[in-house]
Amino acid sequence: MQATVFAMLPAYIYARFSSLEQAKGHSLERQLEEGRAHIERNGWKYSESRELRDEGRSAFSGENRQPGSALYDFEQQAQTGAFKSGVVLVVENVDRLTRQGYEQAFDLLRQLTQNGVTVATTQDNQIYPAGDRIDMAKVMMVIIKAELALDESTKKSKRIKAVWKHKVNQAIAGSGQIVTPSIPAWLNIENGQIKTSSKRVAVLREIYDWYCAGHGLSAIVKKLNSRKEANWTAVRKAQASGWNTTYIHRLLTNRSVLGEFRPFAHSRTHLKDELAGTVIPDYFPAVVTAEQFNRVQGLLIQRQRTGGKSQHTQKNLFSGIARCSECQGVMYYQNGQRVGTPVRRSNGKSHIHRTARSYLKCNNARRNHNCSNKTAIRYEVLVNAILDTFLSAVADDDFFKTKPVVNRLREEVAEQERLKTLKETQLSTVVENLVEAHSKALAQKAAQLERDVEELDAALSVLRDKLKVEEGTATPEQVAKVLKNAREALDSDDPEISYAARLKVHQVFQGLFSRITCFPDGETAAFVDGLAVWCFDKEGNMSGGQMI
Known part of the structure; x- marks a missing residue:
């Protein structure tokens, strides 16, 4: 009704x-x-x-x-x-x-x-x-x-949590038990064991190698899509759309490649909070070395700081790091004379340029915008000066022995560890006193110390991850080897060889220098971690600097 x-x-x-x-x-x-x-x-x-x-x-x-x-x-x-x-x-x-x-x-x-x-x-x-x-x-x-x-x-939730916690604890203990059938795309489950897919692992390692060689996310996507490499998504519509930069970035930052498993890291259940921070090492087969993974993380940070992807030409090896001393604006790369370009003289005879002449100029001054630094820095002179100086400096055992950023991070880790140990000692004393004689004030003090220890532990975890990334970057000797090989190929007639060499040198400069400063008198200063290590005059001669 x-x-x-x-x-x-x-x-x-x-x-x-x-x-x-x-x-x-x-x-x-x-x-x-x-x-x-x-x-x-x-x-x-x-x-x-x-x-x-x-x-x-x-x-x-x-x-x-x-x-x-x-x-x-x-x-x-x-x-x-x-x-x-x-x-x-x-x-x-x-x-x-x-x-x-x-x-x-x-x-x-x-x-x-x-x-x-x-x-x-x-x-x-x-x-x-x-x-x-x-x-x-x-x-x-x-x-x-x-x-x-x-x-x-509520009862069902408790039962499920108990089951999952048991599975995770068993996996932590090294039982080899598979916690969840959800696994990374380059792995398979065969007869109750997690196995690698050789073809996909090969592609994954290619992606890491390409990124370390200087190729950006977009360039990697183009390479994979150009050769019709099937992407790894399970959704048919996404499969048809090919590879994309978001997925490549996810692969480059996924610690599962090291064999780590983080239960419920992306889950929307209550277990996410209870198992937050849990890491099971060696749960998956490791397919990338820790050194290469940390190298990639360092490069991701560098490229984020200096502007990201490289253009296919990559003419300017100082893009993102060369700055004007007067206005802190970017230095503009101006190509004035190309090798092999024919020029007709006033007497009617033609001349072929045998040397390149390019310049770095303050972009703000070039546009008459709040800067008077109109000096043009000879680009080729500066490139050769820095390459020569670095390659000779590496031979000095005391030069660049340890990067300043690594030293600083080690000091910060040591200080945080000292503070944590101090707080844990204080907490232990307070707890002992609390057992003997209960006190509201002591209970509050214990609670505060527990929070302090947790905060210090979280901060330590972040610092240790940063230190791993920095320690995983290439040594000066490794960089020198890259630069020696790349330098010979910079002016190659083969555009692909020349491009690959410029990518490598640009990548080294990004990782090595915090900035290159250009002054109105034609001098330049190269800074590493905020300290001026080399200064050059306009002819490319060493004019000063501070060893670090």
Whole structure:
């Protein structure tokens, strides 16, 4: 009888399940079929476009009501008055909407009904009319069912957490047990063991080698797509779109290549918080060395600081690091004379340029914008001066023995470790005193010291990661070898060889120098970690500097 009052109203169906594992069953289709039948029995208007689905979204955690979910969008429409003319929301039971207790359930029902939404449940055939006060009997029924659903979800959550914690602890202990079938794309599970895919591992190592050689993310994407290399996504639409820079960056920063497994690092469940920071080493087969991984992390930081990707020409080896001393603006690369360019003289005879002549000029001064430094620095002279000086300096055992940034980070780690040890000693003393004589003040002091130790531990973790990255970068001897080989190829007639050489030299300059400063008198200064190590006059001769 009551249903006839709402006859011909447009009806929505809401269907949801919590775990993506449930997608293998028939939960979603069952809810939809029951909803369609319920709509037909009550004479409401059905449309497939009004079927709302939240797959793999928990009502216990409230994820199904967060931005991005179908229910969240429906609630937002209701609150803006989109359903004032009246609609019906058909759902299997109230616990499909929320399993967070009777307060949430009752508030949600009241919010929907006050905004023109009649809620109908198929399992118990109840209707909560829009605009009507929910009677006491129904309120009590909602409370009882909501609390039962909450209790059931809480118990289930505890069981699941216990199972997962046991699996993770077993894996930490080295049992070899597979915690989850979800593994990186370059691995497979065969006969209960995690194995590498030789073809994909080869591609992954190519990507790391290319990035270390100076190729940017876009260049790597072009290489892979040009040779029709199939990408690794499981989604067919994404497979068709090929490789992209976002995925390449993810591969270059994924510590799984070292064999590390971080349980629930990307999970949206409560276990994410409980297992935060847990790392299981050697869980996966390592496919990249720690040295190469740290090298890549250092390069990612460098390129982020100096402007990122290289242009295919990469003419200016100082791009991103050469600055004007007067305005701190970037130095503009100007190509004045190319090798092999024919020039006709005034007497009618032609001349072929045998040397290149390029210049660095302050870009602000060039545009007459707040800078008077109009000096032109001979580009080729500066490149040769820096290369010659570096290659001779490497022969000195005391020069660049340890990078200043490494020394500084080591000092910071040592100081943080000292402070942590001090706090832990203080905490141990306070706890001993607390055992002998309980005191509110001592309890508060112990709690504060625990927080201090946790903060110092977190800071130490960050510093140690930075130190690993810096220590993983190339040594001066390794850099010298790269520069010697690259220098000979810089002016090669083969554009590919020349380009590869410029990429390598540019990469070295980015990693070595914090900046190159150009002065109005034609002098330049090369800075490493904030200290001027070399100064050159306009002819490229050493004019000063400070050894570090």
